[in-house]
Amino acid sequence: MTVSARTVPEATPETPPRTAPRPAPQAEEPEPDPGPRSRGADARALTQVLFKEFVTLTPGTAEHTRVRAALIEANLPLVRYAAARFRSRNEPMEDVVQVGTIGLINAIDRFDPDRGVQFPTFAMPTVVGEIKRYFRDNVRTVHVPRRLHELWVQVNGASEDLTVLHGRTPTTAEIAERLRIPEEEVLACIEAGRSYHATSLEAAQEGDGLPGLLDRLGYEDPALAGVEHRDLVRHLLVQLPEREQRILLLRYYSNLTQSQISAELGVSQMHVSRLLSRSFARLRSANRIDA
Known part of the structure; x- marks a missing residue:
């Protein structure tokens, strides 16, 4: 009795042996973004470490300059946050950040870690104050x-x-x-x-070829103080007789002496002196200001 058995075909180059399929490679999951809170916490922790080293260094040394620059770099987000509050002022944000950075540097130089205050709490008023001072002094005139x-x-x-x-x-x-x-x-x-933006008084006017505003501004005329007095004297003189008016004009407008006036009018010098005294008395009595 013969038993037939199934024969397994031999593998040939055209039919390679079956192998289990390899699993498809899985894509690497991206690392989650730590978020602004985590970045802020990291910046605060780094700032604390840097300040512990910063206070022990001698100002002016290379290591002191390096740590100071690292503190500035670590706290620049604080400056940008403060500058964003002034975005509506229509000033270039780069300029506002630069001004705020000056306040940050001042805060770093003055900060004392032993006081138990967080550096952002200490620095924010200084940064905001520097920006406000910039807008007050340099922006609006x-x-x-x-x-x-x-x-x-x-x-x-x-x-x-x-x-x-x-x-x-x-x-x-x-x-x-x-x-x-x-x-x-x-x-x-x-x-x-x-x-x-203020225009310089010395700047020439564009297009019209005229001199600057400074050359066209008026000046204080010292003769203005005597306008009222001249008007008063003119009002009082017309009240005097014609000869006395002429004597006063010769004496105080032509600068003639009493002897020259006497020769001009053909009277004695003594008479000229009496006429002058009488004219002064009349003018004082008619002066509405002294009255």
Whole structure:
């Protein structure tokens, strides 16, 4: 009795042996973002470590400069956070951050870790104060009402949009129509916007070729103080007799002496002296100011 058995075909180069499929490689999961809170905590921890080293170093040394620069770099996000509060002032943010960095450097130089105060709490008023001082001293030359300042921001934005839309500078009427406000308010906002930049008195006027504003400003005339007195004297002189008027004019306007006046009028010097005394008495009695 014969038993037939299944024969397994031999493997050939055309039919490679079956192998288990390899699992597909899994994509690496990205590391989660630590988030601003975690980054802030890391910056505070780094700041504490750096300050422990900073207070032990001698100012002016290379190591002191290195640690100071590291403290500045670690706390720049604090400056950017403070500068973002002034974004509506329409000043370049780079300039505001630079000014705030000056306040940060001042805070680093004055900070004492032994007081038990966190450095951001200590530094924030200094940074904000430096930025406010910059806007107070270098930005606006004339204080404008808050409502007008906020409206000027809208006028400036509308002007830029209309310039892009029409390819030219928009008129006051177009800006007023876009913002639905009177043209007078647009003009007032434009004038308020000019308070950011002061014009030098010595700067020449563009286009007209005229001298600077300083050359066209008036000056205090010392003769103005005598205008009232001259008017009073003129009013009093007309009340004197003609001969006494002439004697006063010869004496105080022509600067003649009494002897020269006597020769001019053909009278004695003594008589000229008496006429002068009588004229002064009349003028004093008629002087409404002394009265």
